[in-house]
Amino acid sequence: MTTEATPRSRRRVVLARTLTVLAGLLVFVALVLPDEIDHVTPAGFLAIPLEALLGVVVLLALPARARGVVALVAGAVLGLLAVLKLLDLGFGFALDRPFDPLADWSLIRSGQEFLSESFGRAGAIAAAIGVGLLALALPVFTALAVRRLARVAGRRPVPARRAVLAAGTVWVVLAAFGVHAVPGVPVAAWNTSAIAYDHATQLRADLADQAAFARQSAVDAYRDTPGDQLLTGLRGKDVLVAFVESYGRIALEDPRIAPQVDAALAEGDRGLAAAGYSARSAYLTSPTAGGASWLAHATFQSGLWVDSQRRYQAFTGSDRFTLASAFGRAGWRTVGVLPANRRDWPEGQVYGYDRVYDARHLGYQGPYFSFGTIPDQFSLEAFQRAERAAPGHPPVMAEFDMVSSHAPWEPVPPVVDWATLGDGSGYDGSAGAGDSPSTVYDREIDRVRDDFARSIAYSIRTLVSYVETYGDDNLVLVMLGDHQPAPIISGTGAVAEVPVTIVARDPAVLDRISGWGWQDGLRPDPTAPVWPMDGFRDRFLSTFGPQR
Numbered sequence: 001m002t003t004e005a006t007p008r009s010r011r012r013v014v015l016a017r018t019l020t021v022l023a024g025l026l027v028f029v030a031l032v033l034p035d036e037i038d039h040v041t042p043a044g045f046l047a048i049p050l051e052a053l054l055g056v057v058v059l060l061a062l063p064a065r066a067r068g069v070v071a072l073v074a075g076a077v078l079g080l081l082a083v084l085k086l087l088d089l090g091f092g093f094a095l096d097r098p099f100d101p102l103a104d105w106s107l108i109r110s111g112q113e114f115l116s117e118s119f120g121r122a123g124a125i126a127a128a129i130g131v132g133l134l135a136l137a138l139p140v141f142t143a144l145a146v147r148r149l150a151r152v153a154g155r156r157p158v159p160a161r162r163a164v165l166a167a168g169t170v171w172v173v174l175a176a177f178g179v180h181a182v183p184g185v186p187v188a189a190w191n192t193s194a195i196a197y198d199h200a201t202q203l204r205a206d207l208a209d210q211a212a213f214a215r216q217s218a219v220d221a222y223r224d225t226p227g228d229q230l231l232t233g234l235r236g237k238d239v240l241v242a243f244v245e246s247y248g249r250i251a252l253e254d255p256r257i258a259p260q261v262d263a264a265l266a267e268g269d270r271g272l273a274a275a276g277y278s279a280r281s282a283y284l285t286s287p288t289a290g291g292a293s294w295l296a297h298a299t300f301q302s303g304l305w306v307d308s309q310r311r312y313q314a315f316t317g318s319d320r321f322t323l324a325s326a327f328g329r330a331g332w333r334t335v336g337v338l339p340a341n342r343r344d345w346p347e348g349q350v351y352g353y354d355r356v357y358d359a360r361h362l363g364y365q366g367p368y369f370s371f372g373t374i375p376d377q378f379s380l381e382a383f384q385r386a387e388r389a390a391p392g393h394p395p396v397m398a399e400f401d402m403v404s405s406h407a408p409w410e411p412v413p414p415v416v417d418w419a420t421l422g423d424g425s426g427y428d429g430s431a432g433a434g435d436s437p438s439t440v441y442d443r444e445i446d447r448v449r450d451d452f453a454r455s456i457a458y459s460i461r462t463l464v465s466y467v468e469t470y471g472d473d474n475l476v477l478v479m480l481g482d483h484q485p486a487p488i489i490s491g492t493g494a495v496a497e498v499p500v501t502i503v504a505r506d507p508a509v510l511d512r513i514s515g516w517g518w519q520d521g522l523r524p525d526p527t528a529p530v531w532p533m534d535g536f537r538d539r540f541l542s543t544f545g546p547q548r
Contacts, residue, residue, distance in 0.1 A: 020152055023145035027052065030078050030142050031192050035088040035098065038492055039185050046181035047189035048171045051078075056164045059150045060157055067150050075146030079139030081192055084199060086134075096289040096487045096494070101199060102206045103310035206310060213311050217304060222541055223321045230330040233512050233544035234476065236395055237504075238388060239327065241478045243297060244402045244459045246452070248484030249283060249497040252523060256446070257453045257489075264457035265523040268464035272503060272522075275468050278510055280518035281501040284533040286483045289496050291407075294347075296482040296498075296533060297399070301351055303537035316350045323537050325352030327397035335387060337400045339379040351399075357383065366424030369404060370455070374424070375413035376404040377462045381421045384470050395474070402463070405455035407486055412454045415461050418469050445488070452489050460522070467503060477503040479522075499524055500536075512543050 031049035034040055055074060059067050087099035153160040175188035185191075222230070251261045272279060287307035288295040298306040298315050301322040306312050328334045334353050338345065341358035348356040362382040364374045380400070387396045404413060413427060420426055463479055471477075481498030484490045501522050504510055516539075517529045531539070 020148060023148045026142060026145045027075075027078065027149060030082040030138075032189055033082060033085050034185060034191065035085045035092070035195050036184070036492070037089055037092045037487065039182060040089065041182060043181040044185050047185065047187050047191075048167055048174065049192065050171060050188070050190040051192050053164050053168050053171065055146075056153055056160060060153060060160060064154060067154055068147055071147040071150035072143045075143035076139045078146065078192070079142035081196055082138055082142065083135050085192075085195060088195070092492065093487060096484075096490070096492055098198075098202075100202065100206065100308060100310070102203055103308055103313070206308075209308075210310065210314065213304070213314055217314070217318055217320055220303070220321050221538065222326060225326075225329075225541075225545075227329040227331060229546055230326050230541065231332075231544050232330075232546050234509070237474045237476045237506070237509070238395055239332070239397045239476045239478065240400060241300075241323075241398065241480075242400045242402055242463055243293065243300075243480060243482045244456065244463075245293060245404075245406045245482060246485040246489075247405065247456055247459070247481030247498060248286075248289075248490060248494070249481075249499065250484055250490045250494060251453070251456050251481075252499060253526070254449075256449050257456075260450075260453035260457045261460070262523065264460040264464075265521075268460060269521050269523075271464055271468055275471065275505070277467060277471065277503055277505045278507070278520070279501050279503045279522050280510055280513060280516070280520060281499060281522060281524040282516070282518040282528045283497045283524055283530040284480060284500045284536060285530060286481070286496045286498050286533055288482075289484045289490070289494065290486040291483070293401070293482040299533045300480075300536055301399070303534055305532070305534045316347050318350075320350075322351050323540065324397060324399065326541055328352050328354065331395070332397040333387070333394045335383075335396060335398045337379060337383050337398055339374040339376070339401060340403045340406070353399075357386065364424040366427035369411055369413050369427075370406055370409060373403045373406060375427065376402045376459055377413070377415060377418070377465070378421055378424050378427075380462065380466045381418055384466075388470065402459045404462070405452075405459045409448065409451035409455045412451070412458050415458065415465060418465070449489060452485055464522075471505065473505050475505070476509055477501075479503065497530055498533075516543075 028049070029045070031051055032045050032047040034044050059071060062070055084099065084101070087104075091097055091099045091104070171188045175186070179187045181187050250257060252258055269279070284300075286296045287299045287305055292309070295306050295308070295312055298304070298312055301324060302315055302320045304311070304315060304320065306315050324334045324336075333355075334351075335355045335357060336345075336348055336351065336353045337357045339357075339359055339362060342360060343358075345356055345358065357379075359374060362374060362379055364378055364382070366375075366378070369375055383398060383400065387393065387398065416426070460479075463477065467475065467477055478500070479502075480500035483498060484494050484496060487494075501524075502510065502513060502518070503522075519525060519528050
C-alpha cells in the first residue's frame with residue numbers, strides 16, 4: 001500500500017505545483033499585458049506589476065472566508081480588464097486607437113464582414129467563436145487563478161509577506177530611477193490600473209461629448225439656404241467625389257511606397273494636361289485612421305467632426321444638412337456608389353442621395369478582388385452607363401467609394417480598355433494573378449507595402465483614365481483619401497492626413513479656388529496647406545456659392 005501511495009501523492013504534489021505556477025503565469029500575463037501593439041515584445045513583459053503586490057497585501061489582511069470571495073471577484077475583474085486590453089490591441093492594430101466601450105460594439109458586424117470577405121465565411125465564423133470563447137473563459141480562469149494563489153499565500157503568509165516586501169522594495173527603486181525595458185513600458189508597472197482609469201475617464205468624456213456634439217450639430221450656416229443660392233459656380237457640372245480607400249499622406253512620403261504612387265500621379269498629370277484638364281491639391285486631416293471610412297465620409301459631408309461611432313450614430317439619427325443635400329436642393333441628381341455594400345443602406349437618406357448603387361445594382365459578373373470587392377474601374381463604368389451616358393442627362397453629383405485599395409491589398413485588378421469591361425466576366429483569370437487575400441498577413445512587411453502601393457496606384461490610374469475617357473468641360477472631380485492605411489503600413493501614431501485634389505477642364509472652376517493656396521497638380525508636396533476635413537464643406541459651399 002505504501003509503495004503505491006507514494007508515487008500517487010508525489011504526482012498530486014507535482015500537479016498542484018504545476019497548477020499554481022500556471023495560475024501565477026496567467027495572472028502575471030493578464031497584469032503586464034500591454035495595450036499597445038508596439039509594446040507586445042518579450043521585453044514588454046519584463047515588469048513587476050504593482051497591482052499584484054498590493055493584491056497580496058490586501059488578501060493576506062482578510063479572514064480566510066472573505067479572502068476566497070474577494071480573490072474570485074478580483075480575478076474576474078482582472079480577466080475583464082485583460083479582455084479590454086486585447087480589444088485595445090486589436091483596435092490599435094486596425095484603427096490606431098483604443099477600444100471605445102460606449103460605441104465600438106456596433107463595429108463587430110463590420111469586423112465580421114471583413115473577416116468573411118478576406119478569409120472566407122468558415123474562417124470568420126471560427127474566428128468569432130474563438131474570440132467569444134476567449135472573452136468568456138478569460139475572466140473565469142483568472143478568477144480561479146487568483147483564488148488558488150490566495151489560498152497558497154494564506155497557507156504560507158510569512159514567506160508571502162517577505163516576497164512582497166522584497167519585490168516592493170525593488171519596485172520602488174525601479175520606479176525612482178524610471179527603468180524601462182522598452183520605451184513606454186516601465187519595469188515598475190501599474191498599467192492595468194492605468195488602463196482601467198483611462199477607460200473610465202473615456203466613458204465620462206464620451207457621455208459629456210454627446211451633449212457637446214448635439215450643440216455643434218444644431219449650428220449650421222447653410223441649413224436654410226435657398227437652392228438658387230447654393231453652388232452657383234458649378235451649375236451644369238457633373239461633380240464626382242471619389243474617396244480613395246486608405247490613400248493617406250504616407251503614400252506620398254514613405255520612400256518604400258511613394259515611388260509607385262508618384263509614378264501614377266506623374267503619369268496622371270501628363271495625361272490630364274494632354275486632355276486639357278488642370279488639378280489643384282492639398283491635404284485634409286481625417287477623423288479616423290486605419291479603417292472606419294464612414295467616419296471620414298460623414299465628416300466631409302456634414303461639416304462636423306465625426307471621429308467616433310457614437311458621433312456617427314448621432315449624425316445618422318439627425319437631419320444634418322450635408323454636401324449631397326446641398327447639391328440636391330440646388331437641382332442636381334445625387335447618388336452614392338458603394339461597390340463593397342451588399343445590403344440596404346438606410347443612411348443614404350440621411351446624406352440626401354436620390355439613388356444608392358451598391359454591389360447588387362452594378363451588374364458585375366466577374367471575380368471579386370481583395371476585400372471581396374468589384375474592381376473600381378468596373379464600378380465607374382457602371383455608374384457612367386447609369387447616370388452620365390444619356391445625352392441631356394441632368395447634372396449629377398456622386399460620392400464614389402474607391403475600394404480596390406482596401407486591405408488586404410491583394411490581388412489588385414488590372415486597368416483595362418473601358419470598351420472591353422462588359423459585365424466583368426472578362427476579368428476571369430486576373431484574380432489569380434496574386435496571392436489569396438488570406439495570406440496577406442503572413443507576408444513580409446515589404447511585400448505588404450508593395451501590395452498597398454500597387455493598389456493605390458491602380459485607383460489613381462483608374463480615376464484619371466475615367467476622366468480622360470468620359471470627361472468633358474462639365475466634369476469636376478474631387479479626389480481624396482479617407483484615412484491613412486492600417487498601422488501595419490503607416491506605423492502607430494502617424495499623422496491622420498490625406499491628399500485631396502480638385503480636377504476640372506473649365507478654368508472658371510479652378511479660378512474659384514485660387515485663394516485656397518492649393519498646389520498645382522495631383523501631388524501635394526510637404527508644404528501644401530492642411531485643412532481639417534470638417535472644414536471642407538463650408539469652404540466649398542462658400543467658394544462655389546454666389547460671389548459678393
